[in-house]
């Protein structure tokens with residue numbers, strides 16, 4: 001669980017790791033999901049661009 005700025009909520013919210021369907025091991029999955037609105041982001045993209053990359057929320 002990580003606190004990050006959510007561009008949808010326009011506020012700092014808690015991000016949790018969603019159920020991973022890509023076969024990443026626990027703790028190795030770069031995906032995060034806003035607990036409040038469900039916005040999905042990936043930490044890898046954040047590291048590269050410092051911009052939240054929008055991913056279709058399931």
Ligand SMILES: [Zn+2]
Nearest residue numbers: 020022024029
């Ligand atoms: Zn994953």
Ligand SMILES: [Zn+2]
Nearest residue numbers: 006009034037
């Ligand atoms: Zn949000």
